[in-house]
Amino acid sequence: MDRDVFIARVAARVCLSAAGDVPLPSRVVPPGITASRAQLGAGQPAAAQPGAVGPAAGAAGGPPEDRDRLIELFAACLREAGGEAVRVPDRRAAEAAIAAMARERGWTSLSCAPSLRRLALDGLWTDDPRCADFGLSEAEWGIAETGSVVLRHRGDRGRGHSLLPPVVAFLLPASRVVPRPGDVLGRLHDAAASLPACVTFVTGPSHSGDIAGVMCYGVHGPAEVRVWLIDDE
Amino acid sequence: MSRRSRAPAADTPRARFDAVTRATVEDRPLHEWLDNYQAVQQGWHRWAHDDLGDAQEWRDAVAAVRRHTVAHLDHYLAEFADKVERAGGHVSFAADAGEAREYVAGIARRKGARRVVKAKSMVSEEIGLDAALEATGAEVTETDLGAYIAQLAGERPYHITGPAVHMRLPRIREILSRAAGEDLPEEPDALAASARRTLRDRFLTADLGVSGANFGVASTGTVVLVTNEGNGRMTTTLPPTHVVVMGMERLVPDWPSLEPLLTLLTRAGTGERVTSYVTAITGPRRDGDVDGPEELHVVIVDNGRSGILGTKYQPVLQCIRCGCCADFCPVYRTMGGHAYDSVYTGPIGAVLTPLLFGLEGREHLPFASTLCGACDDGCPARVPLSDLLLELRADVAAGAAGPSPDASAAPSSVPASGAASTMWAFGFKGFAAVATRRRVWDAALRVASGLRPVLEAEPVRRAGRHAGRRLEPGAFGRGRLLRGPGVVRAWTDARDLPLPAPASFARLWRRHPRPGSPASGGGSDGSVSAGGSAPGVRSSRESGDPAQRGR
Numbered sequence: 001m002d003r004d005v006f007i008a009r010v011a012a013r014v015c016l017s018a019a020g021d022v023p024l025p026s027r028v029v030p031p032g033i034t035a036s037r038a039q040l041g042a043g044q045p046a047a048a049q050p051g052a053v054g055p056a057a058g059a060a061g062g063p064p065e066d067r068d069r070l071i072e073l074f075a076a077c078l079r080e081a082g083g084e085a086v087r088v089p090d091r092r093a094a095e096a097a098i099a100a101m102a103r104e105r106g107w108t109s110l111s112c113a114p115s116l117r118r119l120a121l122d123g124l125w126t127d128d129p130r131c132a133d134f135g136l137s138e139a140e141w142g143i144a145e146t147g148s149v150v151l152r153h154r155g156d157r158g159r160g161h162s163l164l165p166p167v168v169a170f171l172l173p174a175s176r177v178v179p180r181p182g183d184v185l186g187r188l189h190d191a192a193a194s195l196p197a198c199v200t201f202v203t204g205p206s207h208s209g210d211i212a213g214v215m216c217y218g219v220h221g222p223a224e225v226r227v228w229l230i231d232d233e
Numbered sequence: 234m235s236r237r238s239r240a241p242a243a244d245t246p247r248a249r250f251d252a253v254t255r256a257t258v259e260d261r262p263l264h265e266w267l268d269n270y271q272a273v274q275q276g277w278h279r280w281a282h283d284d285l286g287d288a289q290e291w292r293d294a295v296a297a298v299r300r301h302t303v304a305h306l307d308h309y310l311a312e313f314a315d316k317v318e319r320a321g322g323h324v325s326f327a328a329d330a331g332e333a334r335e336y337v338a339g340i341a342r343r344k345g346a347r348r349v350v351k352a353k354s355m356v357s358e359e360i361g362l363d364a365a366l367e368a369t370g371a372e373v374t375e376t377d378l379g380a381y382i383a384q385l386a387g388e389r390p391y392h393i394t395g396p397a398v399h400m401r402l403p404r405i406r407e408i409l410s411r412a413a414g415e416d417l418p419e420e421p422d423a424l425a426a427s428a429r430r431t432l433r434d435r436f437l438t439a440d441l442g443v444s445g446a447n448f449g450v451a452s453t454g455t456v457v458l459v460t461n462e463g464n465g466r467m468t469t470t471l472p473p474t475h476v477v478v479m480g481m482e483r484l485v486p487d488w489p490s491l492e493p494l495l496t497l498l499t500r501a502g503t504g505e506r507v508t509s510y511v512t513a514i515t516g517p518r519r520d521g522d523v524d525g526p527e528e529l530h531v532v533i534v535d536n537g538r539s540g541i542l543g544t545k546y547q548p549v550l551q552c553i554r555c556g557c558c559a560d561f562c563p564v565y566r567t568m569g570g571h572a573y574d575s576v577y578t579g580p581i582g583a584v585l586t587p588l589l590f591g592l593e594g595r596e597h598l599p600f601a602s603t604l605c606g607a608c609d610d611g612c613p614a615r616v617p618l619s620d621l622l623l624e625l626r627a628d629v630a631a632g633a634a635g636p637s638p639d640a641s642a643a644p645s646s647v648p649a650s651g652a653a654s655t656m657w658a659f660g661f662k663g664f665a666a667v668a669t670r671r672r673v674w675d676a677a678l679r680v681a682s683g684l685r686p687v688l689e690a691e692p693v694r695r696a697g698r699h700a701g702r703r704l705e706p707g708a709f710g711r712g713r714l715l716r717g718p719g720v721v722r723a724w725t726d727a728r729d730l731p732l733p734a735p736a737s738f739a740r741l742w743r744r745h746p747r748p749g750s751p752a753s754g755g756g757s758d759g760s761v762s763a764g765g766s767a768p769g770v771r772s773s774r775e776s777g778d779p780a781q782r783g784r
Binding site for chain 1: 506522
């Protein structure tokens with residue numbers, strides 16, 4: 001059907017609505033997710049006050065104790081989702097850990113964006129994640145309340161590195177952990193003009209309960225997910 | 234209820250409803266399986282909501298966003314379509330299922346697609362897309378594990394979020410073994426691994442990926458997919474062409490208004506804080522991107538939705554398809570997902586199916602509910618499901634169908650069956666006349682008690698023997714009538730009738746005066762005794778006991 005006809009048809013029906021005008025709440029921000037914080041014995045981070053959505057809302061760049069709390073919450077939620085978070089002092093430590101894993105597990109093919117390829121693992125890197133043993137990606141943000149990492153796929157930061165290999169990992173600067181999903185959504189909203197073709201929120205491994213209600217991991221995507229939180233970034 | 238007593242023709246929705254319901258009720262292991270499934274889901278639902286602080290406020294937020302969007306749908310549709318096109322995607326508008334199928338099949342033909350992979354999409358099931366794609370010569374594979382199993386079994390989805398929730402391990406092993414051409418072990422991990430191998434190959438060689446959309450963000454033209462397995466990401470990443478088929482009401486104004494929706498969709502649907510993957514797609518791959526589809530098509534489907542707009546049924550468009558109403562519904566667990574004979578199951582299916590596809594022939598669906606309100610309490614978008622079911626019942630009773638789903642469809646008014654509806658009306662007037670007069674009521678109870686021996690000669694089911702696990706043997710204390718004599722059979726065809734008590738509560742009360750209290754059984758006390766003889770209402774409410782919901 002022609003677009004204009006279609007929309008006019010909808011408009012004609014909308015006018016009939018007895019509901020009349022229903023305003024969109026100016027900012028939809030219900031109360032913070034408090035229970036999980038209480039479990040960790042942490043207070044309410046100042047950044048997660050109702051209404052605090054937008055670029056100014058606190059990433060973990062604030063006072064060190066707030067940052068520690070957010071990172072602790074991030075790690076706890078990721079663990080509950082079946083993933084693992086490891087805090088390392090700097091990028092070198094993460095790279096050493098990857099090298100150790102590769103040796104230990106006998107990986108022969110690691111995939112990541114060329115810009116991330118700074119490791120002394122020459123000969124193992126590939127651009128093609130389809131047959132890689134391991135995939136590495138750079139995360140843009142971390143979300144403490146869900147244990148999610150957020151990826152902006154553009155240029156050489158392909159979608160496949162975090163999807164096709166059986167084991168995947170993410171490098172996440174610790175200062176880029178924000179309290180809640182809304183903090184990321186607010187940032188994406190404000191930067192709408194530079195939105196890439198694909199943004200992905202990844203939380204733990206691929207899983208499904210579709211086989212008789214039993215949880216299986218690695219159904220289509222990776223079965224193992226690790227996040228290295230880099231302290232000095 | 235005349236329609237219930239009329240012998241239905243062999244292959245009508247009603248006949249299938251009766252057959253499936255009976256089969257499910259009599260299948261004790263299936264019953265226990267569904268019972269357990271719901272209990273587990275409800276547990277995770279609670280776990281995920283405990284996390285939220287005040288979940289009610291979050292539900293208010295979801296409902297506010299959805300109500301607003303639906304009330305301004307024309308505006309957001311135009312904005313969304315503009316933005317998708319600005320990002321390099323193509324947008325088509327389909328008035329009905331036929332148009333939508335034709336658009337997608339046309340894309341498949343133009344691309345010469347031989348292999349199509351699909352990520353679970355309710356609307357593509359709704360419009361019967363698979364058959365249309367297969368007609369172009371393409372091989373079509375559902376890639377959500379549950380949907381894949383259901384496709385191999387040739388079954389409709391049993392549940393909105395779990396297409397194969399009713400299948401137990403041996404059956405799944407059999408289905409996947411046949412597909413794999415080898416004898417697989419009866420272990421979930423091994424079965425999933427086998428499906429992963431088969432489907433990975435299909436992803437890597439597919440020419441076309443078809444997905445649905447959980448949400449469309451109007452302000453940026455972004456399609457948001459919420460998945461757990463990764464098949465959604467595969468479908469939208471690997472094939473060179475990606476087609477999104479979405480219901481036209483699936484929009485949200487902007488990114489911040491996504492927060493409550495994402496927060497509750499997964500908590501209500503699967504009982505998780507968030508699913509493994511939330512994928513936001515804005516147009517096809519850009520210059521310099523190393524992967525992603527080269528072409529993106531978005532097909533926006535009406536198929537009866539605009540006919541719901543502006544009517545008393547408009548709130549049904551707030552639904553975000555989490556499937557949680559089915560996880561709470563005592564009727565769903567009793568009659569099973571296939572009884573709805575629709576892609577939409579559970580209470581939302583009982584409401585949406587007649588609205589989208591016509592009430593005619595589906596008059597039974599709004600009655601497939603005890604109106605206990607468990608679905609209302611669970612719904613993250615505050616869709617007033619019980620109210621809408623009642624409205625549909627009113628439409629059935631008035632002999633007028635709801636909004637005609639399709640302009641071209643035949644008028645869908647229900648032919649009023651004169652004699653039967655007179656009987657129905659007479660029955661209720663008679664009941665009202667008896668129930669509002671104390672003396673007449675007491676006399677009726679005495680007559681009913683006197684009829685007990687006659688009724689007991691009929692096949693009687695002892696409470697707790699055949700009844701579901703949740704019906705404690707002592708809950709009714711009396712037998713229940715499976716097949717009543719004469720006119721009563723019209724009632725017992727669809728319900729069990731508790732036998733009248735030998736003596737009413739009021740009579741017992743009078744015979745056993747408590748010390749210090751007047752031995753009076755009249756007035757409002759007496760109405761309590763009605764329990765034994767206001768059967769249908771009583772029995773249906775018992776099985777939807779709110780106390781069970783707390784489990």
